[in-house]
Amino acid sequence: MKSLLFKNRSMVALWLILAITFVITGIVDSYFFSIPSIGITLQLAAPLGLLAAAQTIVMLTGGIDLSLAMIATGAAYIVSVKSNEGLSTALLYALLFCIVIGAVNGIAIGLFGVNPLIMTLSMGAILIGVFTVGVSTFLRGSSRMPDILVTLSSGLIIDPITWPLVIWIIVGGLVHLSLTRTGFGRVIYSIGDNAKAARLAGIKVWHVQVAAYISCAILGGFAGIMLGGQSGAVAISLANSYLLPSVAAVVIGGTSIMGGMGSYSGSVMGALILSVLSYLLATLNSSEAFKQLVYGGIVLALAWVYSSISERK
Amino acid sequence: MRISIREQMWNIAILGLVVVLTFWRGNQLPIFGSYEIKTILLGIVPIALLAMGQSLIIIGGGINLAIGAEAILINCITAKYSEGTSFITSLKWAIIGILIAALIGATTGWIISKSGIADIVVTLATSFVLIGLALFVQPGPGGGVNIDFAQTFSGKGDSFIAPLLVLFLPILLIWLPLQRSRIGISFYAIGSSKDAAFLSGVNVSRTRILLYAFGGIFAGLCGVALTAITQAASPFAVISNTATLNSVAAAVLGGVSLAGGVGGLFGPALASLVLYYIPTIMLGYGIDPAYSQIIQGALTVLVVLIGGLLRARNKR
Numbered sequence: 001m002k003s004l005l006f007k008n009r010s011m012v013a014l015w016l017i018l019a020i021t022f023v024i025t026g027i028v029d030s031y032f033f034s035i036p037s038i039g040i041t042l043q044l045a046a047p048l049g050l051l052a053a054a055q056t057i058v059m060l061t062g063g064i065d066l067s068l069a070m071i072a073t074g075a076a077y078i079v080s081v082k083s084n085e086g087l088s089t090a091l092l093y094a095l096l097f098c099i100v101i102g103a104v105n106g107i108a109i110g111l112f113g114v115n116p117l118i119m120t121l122s123m124g125a126i127l128i129g130v131f132t133v134g135v136s137t138f139l140r141g142s143s144r145m146p147d148i149l150v151t152l153s154s155g156l157i158i159d160p161i162t163w164p165l166v167i168w169i170i171v172g173g174l175v176h177l178s179l180t181r182t183g184f185g186r187v188i189y190s191i192g193d194n195a196k197a198a199r200l201a202g203i204k205v206w207h208v209q210v211a212a213y214i215s216c217a218i219l220g221g222f223a224g225i226m227l228g229g230q231s232g233a234v235a236i237s238l239a240n241s242y243l244l245p246s247v248a249a250v251v252i253g254g255t256s257i258m259g260g261m262g263s264y265s266g267s268v269m270g271a272l273i274l275s276v277l278s279y280l281l282a283t284l285n286s287s288e289a290f291k292q293l294v295y296g297g298i299v300l301a302l303a304w305v306y307s308s309i310s311e312r313k
Numbered sequence: 314m315r316i317s318i319r320e321q322m323w324n325i326a327i328l329g330l331v332v333v334l335t336f337w338r339g340n341q342l343p344i345f346g347s348y349e350i351k352t353i354l355l356g357i358v359p360i361a362l363l364a365m366g367q368s369l370i371i372i373g374g375g376i377n378l379a380i381g382a383e384a385i386l387i388n389c390i391t392a393k394y395s396e397g398t399s400f401i402t403s404l405k406w407a408i409i410g411i412l413i414a415a416l417i418g419a420t421t422g423w424i425i426s427k428s429g430i431a432d433i434v435v436t437l438a439t440s441f442v443l444i445g446l447a448l449f450v451q452p453g454p455g456g457g458v459n460i461d462f463a464q465t466f467s468g469k470g471d472s473f474i475a476p477l478l479v480l481f482l483p484i485l486l487i488w489l490p491l492q493r494s495r496i497g498i499s500f501y502a503i504g505s506s507k508d509a510a511f512l513s514g515v516n517v518s519r520t521r522i523l524l525y526a527f528g529g530i531f532a533g534l535c536g537v538a539l540t541a542i543t544q545a546a547s548p549f550a551v552i553s554n555t556a557t558l559n560s561v562a563a564a565v566l567g568g569v570s571l572a573g574g575v576g577g578l579f580g581p582a583l584a585s586l587v588l589y590y591i592p593t594i595m596l597g598y599g600i601d602p603a604y605s606q607i608i609q610g611a612l613t614v615l616v617v618l619i620g621g622l623l624r625a626r627n628k629r
Contacts, residue, residue: 064433113621114614115571117376117433118561122610125558129606136601244437257431289448292550296441303438304428 039160062259072224153229192259366531387536418529
């Protein structure tokens with residue numbers, strides 16, 4: 001009962017923070033309260049929400065994926081280049097890429113005990129190298145996204161509902177359900193909470209870790225394709241600026257970086273808060289220096305507020 | 314303090330690798346004299362200083378993903394205010410820069426201790442703040458430094474003595490005394506086990522503040538070295554991210570365990586030579602330097618993997 005109360009209290013705090021940033025943004029820019037601009041904010045929040053889902057899964061196991069941005073970029077890049085061979089082939093290639101990279105991450109971390117931070121940082125560096133080389137050799141081709149994916153990533157259904165929002169709700173809902181209602185979700189929480197106890201209880205910990213990193217990579221690929229569709233063409237730096245926000249959204253949403261504690265619903269709130277915040281910073285028309293400064297400062301402040309609330313349970 | 318043999322074995326292995334790579338690189342060049350040695354040293358000084366700072370923090374059980382941003386900020390501050398000034402003013406700003414870096418480090422450590430948020434999260438966030446500050450000080454490439462001051466750091470003409478000193482003086486003057494002092498030992502203590510250290514009477518939060526402050530001093534030295542070598546400020550987030558990545562890779566290659574409490578600063582300094590040689594040698598063959606990122610990443614993973622397997626075997 002106490003944990004339920006605590007959970008509600010932190011959710012209330014997140015709603016409050018979201019409401020405050022929402023109102024402040026509305027005061028600064030009165031256009032923000034219109035239906036189209038809310039639609040755009042939600043549309044831009046969708047890829048971040050998917051990346052946060054990916055990050056939530058691995059962070060619940062006690063890991064982290066710092067190669068996520070490059071996985072996302074890579075998947076988008078593969079789709080854009082291979083789209084001349086047909087859309088389904090292109091998507092298949094991208095899926096295969098995500099599975100392979102996720103599996104390599106998961107096996108190295110789960111089976112060989114490589115520190116997740118080092119593994120995924122290095123994987124990010126390796127992927128940057130591979131794609132930098134690939135652009136001029138084995139992955140030469142058009143970097144334009146196929147039209148159908150552009151529509152699915154930024155098309156409007158009825159204001160303010162956009163296709164990416166619908167996709168986010170469906171995929172995010174599946175992630176939420178599988179984390180809360182299935183055996184997969186339960187083992188993810190249990191190995192994050194105490195890997196040794198989980199092993200003694202008969203869970204094959206490394207299987208779970210491999211599955212977690214593969215799901216993470218696939219979700220990242222989804223997000224990358226969506227980002228590519230939103231910008232129309234894919235560059236090698238496509239998802240780079242989303243790496244910190246993906247971690248920040250999860251942390252603000254109350255998922256412990258040590259694993260075992262947190263929820264995807266929290267991460268969704270985190271993603272929404274950060275999206276409203278970047279809208280605010282964009283409308284302030286300030287210098288890049290100021291934006292970076294405020295963004296970093298607010299992420300830190302929110303994480304701090306959150307951790308002090310959860311300490312007072 | 315007891316020095317484990319395996320730790321030294323690792324340093325010797327890295328030293329062997331460095332010697333092999335040096336000969337390899339030497340063969341690529343038509344002449345391999347004092348000037349070439351100077352070029353190599355100037356290339357590794359910033360990486361090595363940053364790697365030492367990162368290693369120190371990792372030894373103390375933390376990690377600083379903002380260390381590259383810290384160095385870039387100091388680079389911007391010193392290059393902005395030393396442009397067209399006298400030797401003394403440049404030196405003054407270099408010292409101020411290092412003090413600012415120590416202060417930033419201490420603040421980071423204080424936030425981590427006070428808030429209870431994980432090091433990774435705090436430093437990811439501060440990296441944004443610090444790059445923002447760097448852009449604030451110096452919105453684009455520019456700045457400069459007194460030429461005599463630059464040459465004191467980077468050496469006059471062909472002489473490689475100055476960069477060699479810049480590389481080894483911090484180890485001799487900061488690390489060796491520190492390692493033997495109470496503070497240094499308490500760094501290892503909180504790195505091995507915070508609870509055990511606390512129960513033995515170590516003030517964990519104060520030690521962590523000092524830990525990040527010393528890491529900051531190395532980052533500040535790196536920033537000043539960048540100013541002296543490039544004689545300009547380059548406020549780019551890409552540079553700071555690559556630098557941070559390299560510092561972690563060098564720490565790991567240099568035998569510092571990410572679990573904390575194990576390793577020294579000499580290994581990482583040597584390992585940064587390896588990280589410098591890989592792209593340089595590849596460029597010498599006309600290979601796209603992007604490949605070197607692949608090799609460097611794979612090498613880092615491999616080292617951690619082997620380290621992990623060795624530890625698992627020793628436990629059995």
